[in-house]
Amino acid sequence: MRVWKFDRKTAFERLTEEEKQKIISEADQISRGEISFKGRWDMEQCPTIVKDPGWHDVLDGDQEYLYQHNRHTSFLTLAIAHALTNERRYLDTFLSLITSWMDECPLDTEAEKDVWRSLEAGLRPEIWLLSLDLFGTSLPKQTKERITDTLRQHGELLVRSYGTFHKLSNWGVLQDAGLYALGIFFEKEDWISLSVQRLDANAENSIMSDGSHWEQSPMYTGEVLSSFLCVVNLAGQHGRELPSSLLERTHHLAKALAYFMKKDGKLYTYGDSDLIDARDLIAFSALLFKDPYLKAKADGDGMMRIAFRCTKGQIADYIALEATKSPNRSHALPDSGNYFLNKGPLETHFATGTMGSGHGHADNLSLSVAWNGEDVLTDPGRYTYKDTEERRTLKSASSHNTFIVDCREFSEPNGTWDYKDIALPLASFHRFTPTIDYAEGSHLGYPDAFCKRSILRIGEKMLLLFDTVKYEGFHTVKTGFNFAKGYEITLHEESGRADFSSSATHGTIVFSGHPSMKLKPVPFSMHYNSLEKSVMLISKSDFTDRCVNVTAVHFGQEAFCFETGPLHLASQNREISLTDAVAVHVNIESKDIVVFYCEKECIGPVDLYTAFGKEGYGRVIVFAGEKKQVMKY
Numbered sequence: 079m080r081v082w083k084f085d086r087k088t089a090f091e092r093l094t095e096e097e098k099q100k101i102i103s104e105a106d107q108i109s110r111g112e113i114s115f116k117g118r119w120d121m122e123q124c125p126t127i128v129k130d131p132g133w134h135d136v137l138d139g140d141q142e143y144l145y146q147h148n149r150h151t152s153f154l155t156l157a158i159a160h161a162l163t164n165e166r167r168y169l170d171t172f173l174s175l176i177t178s179w180m181d182e183c184p185l186d187t188e189a190e191k192d193v194w195r196s197l198e199a200g201l202r203p204e205i206w207l208l209s210l211d212l213f214g215t216s217l218p219k220q221t222k223e224r225i226t227d228t229l230r231q232h233g234e235l236l237v238r239s240y241g242t243f244h245k246l247s248n249w250g251v252l253q254d255a256g257l258y259a260l261g262i263f264f265e266k267e268d269w270i271s272l273s274v275q276r277l278d279a280n281a282e283n284s285i286m287s288d289g290s291h292w293e294q295s296p297m298y299t300g301e302v303l304s305s306f307l308c309v310v311n312l313a314g315q316h317g318r319e320l321p322s323s324l325l326e327r328t329h330h331l332a333k334a335l336a337y338f339m340k341k342d343g344k345l346y347t348y349g350d351s352d353l354i355d356a357r358d359l360i361a362f363s364a365l366l367f368k369d370p371y372l373k374a375k376a377d378g379d380g381m382m383r384i385a386f387r388c389t390k391g392q393i394a395d396y397i398a399l400e401a402t403k404s405p406n407r408s409h410a411l412p413d414s415g416n417y418f419l420n421k422g423p424l425e426t427h428f429a430t431g432t433m434g435s436g437h438g439h440a441d442n443l444s445l446s447v448a449w450n451g452e453d454v455l456t457d458p459g460r461y462t463y464k465d466t467e468e469r470r471t472l473k474s475a476s477s478h479n480t481f482i483v484d485c486r487e488f489s490e491p492n493g494t495w496d497y498k499d500i501a502l503p504l505a506s507f508h509r510f511t512p513t514i515d516y517a518e519g520s521h522l523g524y525p526d527a528f529c530k531r532s533i534l535r536i537g538e539k540m541l542l543l544f545d546t547v548k549y550e551g552f553h554t555v556k557t558g559f560n561f562a563k564g565y566e567i568t569l570h571e572e573s574g575r576a577d578f579s580s581s582a583t584h585g586t587i588v589f590s591g592h593p594s595m596k597l598k599p600v601p602f603s604m605h606y607n608s609l610e611k612s613v614m615l616i617s618k619s620d621f622t623d624r625c626v627n628v629t630a631v632h633f634g635q636e637a638f639c640f641e642t643g644p645l646h647l648a649s650q651n652r653e654i655s656l657t658d659a660v661a662v663h664v665n666i667e668s669k670d671i672v673v674f675y676c677e678k679e680c681i682g683p684v685d686l687y688t689a690f691g692k693e694g695y696g697r698v699i700v701f702a703g704e705k706k707q708v709m710k711y
Contacts, residue, residue: 105159200253289334294434430519436495488523661689
């Protein structure tokens with residue numbers, strides 16, 4: 079049976095000339111035996127070109143190369159290039175590759191550990207089935223029959239490959255989506271119903287009520303969403319019902335992933351994630367759920383993915399769907415502890431929740447910041463899954479935009495996938511308004527210690543960070559800000575200020591209390607197998623028993639004055655210790671902003687806080703000119 083009911087003519091009409099030339103260029107490279115993995119959603123990219131690699135080859139000791147090679151994404155490239163050009167060499171290359179794979183990779187117990195892992199066995203059916211459709215009658219009958227027999231083996235393996243691990247992980251979704259496609263192809267109702275049952279159970283376990291995915295990795299959220307969308311699309315094309323719970327959770331998952339996209343469509347490199355443009359998945363989601371907001375987020379991208387999976391009518395309906403543009407608003411995903419403090423050109427991701435799976439990093443209370451679509455403060459990425467020093471370093475808290483105490487990791491990596499201990503996150507809180515956002519999170523990552531970060535977004539250009547530690551005795555706090563590549567940072571230690579600039583972005587970071595500051599070269603990775611160098615700004619200060627450290631991040635080149643002082647209790651006529659509360663005064667272009675922040679219950683029966691000529695009741699208050707907003711009582 080024909081699985082995807084796409085129309086060839088319509089599909090090729092949707093491709094741009096640039097996309098067509100890119101496909102042909104990649105197919106030419108594959109035909110020369112020059113293999114690399116640089117696809118948009120290749121989970122473990124490898125830009126290194128390897129000449130005629132074997133199916134069991136491992137590159138530089140990394141087993142992930144073998145896995146990526148055995149996902150066969152090159153087959154679809156060859157199939158599309160052949161359909162575009164009718165050039166025989168693309169068909170010959172495909173026949174050579176798929177025949178060699180079937181000859182050299184028979185299914186047995188040992189093969190299930192590498193070339194026949196259930197993950198790859200779940201991913202291959204979509205590639206193979208689309209390729210079969212595109213090559214059509216050009217394929218020799220005998221080869222097509224052999225491919226069909228091998229696909230049946232895939233289905234039989236996927237049926238028996240199931241356990242607790244698959245009920246929650248991305249593996250379960252990726253392999254059961256493949257089983258669903260095979261069920262359609264072979265018209266096997268038992269495979270179809272089994273895959274739907276498993277997928278619905280996985281969605282119930284892994285997708286939180288706000289749409290977040292438990293693994294805390296936007297890239298793997300995208301992979302899971304892609305598989306769910308495949309099933310939703312096939313069910314619709316073949317007139318099959320799916321549980322409403324599965325449809326609703328898939329739609330929620332798509333909307334949650336859209337929040338992890340910055341203005342340029344690229345995902346935050348949060349957890350084990352690459353810098354991937356996710357708009358094609360969001361476009362596919364918009365088409366399937368007829369969601370005008372998601373279409374606006376897709377911003378015209380995604381037709382390459384849609385064209386070879388959707389009918390002519392589906393594509394026409396999608397084109398006719400009116401996109402609903404909305405402002406760059408803040409959003410909370412409280413179940414996973416992810417907060418997005420956005421306004422105009424300013425985009426901020428704040429991570430306060432659980433670590434999730436082994437794909438999660440020690441990034442409690444870390445933030446990433448972009449300005450006008452350009453990354454400024456960024457997560458360091460993942461680079462590799464080999465158990466190396468680089469892997470552990472990039473996963474560690476000290477590589478993220480957070481703070482650590484006494485130079486000790488609050489969640490110390492124990493290897494590629496696990497930790498010696500994991501900091502317990504506590505309940506977070508947020509309040510978003512049109513002009514000001516507030517979010518806070520905390521954790522118990524050290525014995526007998528309490529660590530908390532609160533973030534205020536004020537207007538479109540400023541963030542204020544309040545870092546609180548309560549820990550009996552003498553201790554040191556080290557705070558890091560990991561800059562994206564291409565920034566110059568100038569330190570002014572006498573004023574506790576650091577100016578940063580790129581060709582397009584300028585700004586300032588100011589620390590309260592004049593801590594020591596330094597710049598440190600650090601590794602960062604925007605794609606698997608790619609490691610670069612950037613700069614981390616590190617501040618260090620000492621405290622006894624408790625502290626509240628304030629950091630201001632301001633974008634722009636305007637005059638910017640920042641000072642802190644104590645909070646007063648009006649009726650008691652006394653100051654609150656700066657270790658428990660702080661008042662902040664900011665002046666930007668003759669405009670005054672005052673913030674009260676109190677980390678301790680201090681007020682008696684009737685009293686008000688006062689500082690810098692302002693007064694009010696509440697633990698977090700912002701005064702902007704004559705306007706007062708209480709963000710937390």
